[in-house]
Each structure stands twice: as structure tokens, then as C-alpha cells.
Amino acid sequence: MTSKVSRRPVDKFDERRRELAESALVTLGELGYARTTLREIASNSEFSHGVLHYYFSDKLELIVFCVGYYKARCVHRYDDVVERSTTADELLEGFVAKLAETIVEEAPMHRLWYDLRSQSMFEESLREPVDAIDRALEEMAWRIVTRYAELLGAPLTATPALVYGLLDGLFQQALLGHIAGREGALGRMQDEVRAVMPLLFGDRAAA
Amino acid sequence: MTSKVSRRPVDKFDERRRELAESALVTLGELGYARTTLREIASNSEFSHGVLHYYFSDKLELIVFCVGYYKARCVHRYDDVVERSTTADELLEGFVAKLAETIVEEAPMHRLWYDLRSQSMFEESLREPVDAIDRALEEMAWRIVTRYAELLGAPLTATPALVYGLLDGLFQQALLGHIAGREGALGRMQDEVRAVMPLLFGDRAAA
DNA sequence: GTCAAATCTGGACAATCGTCAAGCAGGTGG
DNA sequence: CCACCTGCTTGACGATTGTCCAGATTTGAC
Numbered sequence: 001m002t003s004k005v006s007r008r009p010v011d012k013f014d015e016r017r018r019e020l021a022e023s024a025l026v027t028l029g030e031l032g033y034a035r036t037t038l039r040e041i042a043s044n045s046e047f048s049h050g051v052l053h054y055y056f057s058d059k060l061e062l063i064v065f066c067v068g069y070y071k072a073r074c075v076h077r078y079d080d081v082v083e084r085s086t087t088a089d090e091l092l093e094g095f096v097a098k099l100a101e102t103i104v105e106e107a108p109m110h111r112l113w114y115d116l117r118s119q120s121m122f123e124e125s126l127r128e129p130v131d132a133i134d135r136a137l138e139e140m141a142w143r144i145v146t147r148y149a150e151l152l153g154a155p156l157t158a159t160p161a162l163v164y165g166l167l168d169g170l171f172q173q174a175l176l177g178h179i180a181g182r183e184g185a186l187g188r189m190q191d192e193v194r195a196v197m198p199l200l201f202g203d204r205a206a207a
Numbered sequence: 208m209t210s211k212v213s214r215r216p217v218d219k220f221d222e223r224r225r226e227l228a229e230s231a232l233v234t235l236g237e238l239g240y241a242r243t244t245l246r247e248i249a250s251n252s253e254f255s256h257g258v259l260h261y262y263f264s265d266k267l268e269l270i271v272f273c274v275g276y277y278k279a280r281c282v283h284r285y286d287d288v289v290e291r292s293t294t295a296d297e298l299l300e301g302f303v304a305k306l307a308e309t310i311v312e313e314a315p316m317h318r319l320w321y322d323l324r325s326q327s328m329f330e331e332s333l334r335e336p337v338d339a340i341d342r343a344l345e346e347m348a349w350r351i352v353t354r355y356a357e358l359l360g361a362p363l364t365a366t367p368a369l370v371y372g373l374l375d376g377l378f379q380q381a382l383l384g385h386i387a388g389r390e391g392a393l394g395r396m397q398d399e400v401r402a403v404m405p406l407l408f409g410d411r412a413a414a
Numbered sequence: 415g416t417c418a419a420a421t422c423t424g425g426a427c428a429a430t431c432g433t434c435a436a437g438c439a440g441g442t443g444g
Numbered sequence: 445c446c447a448c449c450t451g452c453t454t455g456a457c458g459a460t461t462g463t464c465c466a467g468a469t470t471t472g473a474c
Contacts, residue, residue, distance in 0.1 A: 016451090032329035034241035037431065048453050050434085059432065111328040118325045121318040121386045122239035131387060134380075161380065162399045169376020173341075173368065179328045180338060192369045199406040223421095244461065255423050257464085266462065 017055050020045060021069045024062060029108030033063070033115050060125055067116060067129045070109065075136040077102060082144055088151040092197055095144060096190040099171065103178050103186060110175050138164040145200060154201035166196060224262050227252060228276045231269060236315030240270070240322050267332055274323060274336045277316065282343040284309060289351055295358040299404055302351060303397040306378065310385050310393060317382050345371040352407060361408035373403060 023045035028036050038059060042049035056062040081098055085091035103110065117134070120126035142160040149156035170192050177185025230252035235243050245266060249256035263269040285305055292298035310317065324341070327333035349367040356363035377399050384392025 012450095032326065034326070035329070038433090039431085047451095049432095050454070051452055053433065054451070111325065114321075114328070115325040117383070118318065118322040119239065119241070121321070121383065122242070127387050131383075134383070158402070159399070161395060162377070162402060165377040165380045165396075165399060166373045166403070167376070169374070169379065170369070170372040172376070172379075173372045176324070176328065176338075176341070180334050188368060189372075192366070192372060195365070195369060196373070219420095245463090246461085256462095257424065258422055260463065261421070 013055070017065065018069060020047070020052065020055055021062070021066045024066050025070060025109070025112070028063075028066065028115075029112045032112065033119050038062075060123075063116075064125065064129050067126070067133065070113070071129075071133045071136060074109070075133075075140050078140060078144055082147045085147070085151065088148055091144070091148050091151055092194065096193050099174075099193065100186040100190055103171075103175055107175065107179055110171075111179060114172060114175070134164075137168070141167050145197070148197065149201055152201060156201055158200045163200065167193065170196070220262070224272065225276060227254070227259065227262055228269070228273045231273045232277060232316070232319070235270075235273065235322075236319045239319065240326050245269075267330075270323075271332065271336050274333070274340065277320070278336075278340045278343060281316070282340075282347050285347060285351055289354050292354070292358065295355055298351070298355050298358055299401065303400050306381075306400065307393040307397055310378075310382055314382065314386060317378075318386060321379060321382070341371075344375070348374050352404070355404065356408055359408060363408055365407045370407065374400070377403070 020041070024036075024041045027041045027044045031040065038052050039049040041062075042052060052059075052062060056065065078095060078098055081091065081094035085094055113133075116126060117130050120130040138160050141164045145158070145163050146156060170189055174185050174189035177188075227248070231243075231248045234248045234251045238247065245259050246256040248269075249259060259266075259269060263272065285302060288298065288301035288305055292301055320340075323333060324337050327337035345367050348371045352365070352370050353363060377396055381392050381396035384395075
């Protein structure tokens with residue numbers, strides 16, 4: 001109906017690629033980029049290790065595909081908070097709450113992200129897809145602060161790169177602290193974000 | 208003369224360990240943690256690969272030793288600027304200049320640092336030495352901003368963790384941009400740091 | 415000079431990796 | 445029923461890895 005042939009190889013093919021990418025991301029989140037092997041990925045799926053070369057020409061292509069697949073699900077993590085909030089304070093509190101929540105619930109994915117970003121400084125092939133995610137995350141942070149400025153009614157002088165750099169640095173430190181088991185790492189990060197956000201705006205920031 | 212026995216095995220032993228750590232750091236900076244092999248480290252030194260197990264029980268112990276060795280040389284990178292500066296503006300300009308300079312001249316070491324810090328989220332054994340460096344870097348950043356506040360005569364409300372998180376985030380983005388060959392990445396970071404520093408202080412920050 | 419300890423070499427080991435290819439299962443079209 | 449394509453399994457390969465060790469070499473004490 002949708003096409004002349006009843007079987008749609010492209011859809012099936014891509015669907016299985018995504019399924020394998022899912023298993024690969026679980027493994028990558030557990031072991032990191034360096035220690036992840038194709039056999040371990042396969043053992044985390046319902047297939048054998050040989051099938052990976054049927055759907056991916058290369059280990060690197062698999063990783064790159066995973067990076068892109070990972071991107072799609074995480075760059076809109078705060079959209080709900082941004083859209084639903086009606087006051088600046090509500091937005092800020094919803095934001096810091098979700099920041100801590102995602103560190104607790106998705107720590108393996110976040111440490112994988114920082115691992116891959118580090119690897120991109122050594123592996124040329126990773127730079128483009130990694131940079132694409134970094135830009136998408138930067139836009140995500142920008143959507144938050146512009147909406148915050150709107151609700152606050154204060155002028156926003158910072159640049160997207162500045163905002164993302166600041167928040168990402170605080171987030172990374174909190175993730176490190178949380179994985180290392182340091183108590184209060186998340187709460188401290190929340191306080192830091194609460195302290196930083198008003199600084200990005202004009203004089204009315206005391207609210 | 209310096210001791211009863213003319214031969215000092217401990218000193219010699221440690222001296223060679225440092226020598227090998229030097230070669231290891233060169234290799235690690237080029238290839239990253241994942242792709243660095245003991246044979247490659249040895250080929251970057253004047254010894255054969257077997258000697259590494261004479262001075263280090265394990266590959267991991269070698270890496271950990273390298274991390275600690277690396278720490279000693281980098282945490283005082285800005286001490287000169289801090290001590291020599293007589294005005295707040297001079298300190299800030301010296302700081303941002305040195306930030307860009309170290310990215311250009313020591314990019315392999317910095318990407319290695321971020322690589323190792325990421326690995327510490329997967330490898331338990333790396334957490335303690337990595338965290339020690341992170342704390343030392345935090346203190347380094349704190350020395351800079353406290354001196355800056357002193358020269359500025361303005362109150363400093365931020366915490367060490369906040370200051371380090373912010374600066375480290377901006378530094379990391381600049382390093383990524385520089386390694387990826389993006390023009391203006393360093394200059395943009397310098398502008399961002401110049402914009403952020405005054406925000407950490409009281410109202411007199413417009414200077 | 416002699417001898418033993420310290421130092422270093424280079425090859426070998428098992429384990430593990432990415433990759434590949436030959437072959438099996440199962441459904442589809444003719 | 446046969447031929448065929450797709451999806452998948454299994455086992456093997458060459459290469460590379462960390463590790464270990466037997467022996468060569470160097471060093472320093474006497």
C-alpha cells in the first residue's frame with residue numbers, strides 16, 4: 001500500500017539498526033567506549049556477535065550511529081519544563097530539579113557522553129557527530145535561559161556558548177561527584193545553578 | 208656524603224619511574240587512554256617494553272602514577288600571573304592570555320586530562336587520583352578569583368566549586384573547538400571569561 | 415678483578431579483539 | 445516443489461594486547 005513491494009527492507013533494516021544501537025548504548029554506558037566490544041554488545045541483545053557486521057560496516061560506524069541515536073532522545077529533556085512554566089521561579093526550580101533527576105536516572109548515558117566527547121579529541125571520525133550534539137545541547141540550554149529571561153522580564157546579555165559552557169561545567173562536576181558517591185553533590189549543583197542563573201541578566205536579577 | 212651508602216636505590220628507582228612516566232604522558236597525550244599500549248610507551252622512551260613491568264606492577268599503576276606526576280606540573284600554571292599582577296585588570300588579562308596559551312601549547316595534555324577524568328567514571332581505581340587533581344585545580348582557580356576580588360576590592364560571593372565548574376566548562380569547550388580547528392574558539396573563550404569574572408562579585412564589577 | 419645484585423632485553427604466552435566468510439533457517443515468488 | 449533472497453549463527457583468521465620470564469648486560473661493593 002505504501003509502496004509497490006509488500007516488504008519494506010529499508011524500514012526493517014533501520015528498525016533493527018536502532019534495536020542494536022539500543023543494546024550498544026546500554027553496553028557503552030556500562031563499560032565506556034574503550035572497553036566496549038562487539039561481542040559484549042551482542043550479548044546485551046538477543047543476537048549473536050556476527051550480526052553487527054550485517055547492519056554496520058564497521059565498529060566506528062556503529063558507535064557513530066549510536067551517538068546520533070542518543071542525541072535524538074536527550075536534547076528535548078527540558079522542553080516540558082520550559083513550556084509549562086508560567087513564572088521565572090517555577091522554570092528555574094523545574095530546571096534544577098530535572099538536572100538532578102537525570103543525573104540520578106541516566107548517569108551511565110551521561111558519563112558515556114563525556115567519554116565520547118573526550119574520544120572525539122583523539123578520533124577524527126567522532127568530531128562531527130559529537131559536535132552536532134554539543135550544538136544541540138547548546139541550543140537546548142539557550143531555549144531555557146531565553147525563556148527564563150522572558151518570564152523574568154530582564155535583558156539577557158550572555159551568549160549561547162557562554163551559557164552552555166557554564167551549565168555544562170557545573171553539570172559535569174555534579175555527575176563526577178554523584179558517580180564517585182559524594183554526598184550532597186547534586187544539591188550543591190542545584191544551589192550553584194540557582195546562583196548562576198540570575199547573574200546572566202540585568203540588575204533586576206535579585207528576584 | 209649525602210648519606211651513609213653511596214647508592215640510593217630509592218632515588219634511582221623513583222627517578223626512572225618519573226622518566227618512564229614522562230614518555231607515557233607523551234604517548235597518552237597523542238593516543239588517549241584507550242589506544243595507548245605499553246609497547247608504544249616504551250618506543251617513545253629509550254627502553255624496551257619489558258622494563259615497564261620492572262618499575263610498575265601493572266598498566267593501571269603506571270597510568271595512576273602518570274596522573275599524579277602530571278598533576279604536579281600543572282596546578283601552579285597561573286601562580287606567576289597571580290603574584291605579579293598589581294591591578295585587577297592586569298590579573299584578568301594575564302589570566303585569559305595564559306588560558307589561551309596553554310590550550311595552544313599543551314593541547315595533548317589537556318585532552319588527556321579530560322579523557323582520564325571521563326575514564327574515572329568507569330574505572331574505580333582512577334577516581335581517587337583524578338579527584339585529587341580536580342580539587343587541586345579547583346584551589347588553583349580559587350586562588351585566582353580571591354586575588355582578583357582582593358585587587359578589585361569587591362566582595363566574593365561564589366564558592367570554589369562554582370568558580371571551578373564555570374571556568375572548567377568554558378575551558379573545555381575552547382579546547383574542543385581548538386582541536387576541531389574552529390577559528391576564533393580561543394578568542395571567544397577569552398571574551399566569555401572576561402564576561403563571567405565580574406559577575407562573581409558585587410556591584411562594583413563594572414570596572 | 416670478582417662476584418652478586420640490580421637493571422634491562424627480547425621473545426613467548428594466553429587472552430581478546432575486529433573482521434570475515436561459509437553455511438543454516440525461513441519465508442516469498444514463480 | 446524448487447530456487448532464491450534475507451537474516452542470522454557459528455567458527456575461524458590474523459593482529460594486538462598485557463603479562464611474564466629466562467637470560468644478557470650493567471653496576472657497584474669488596
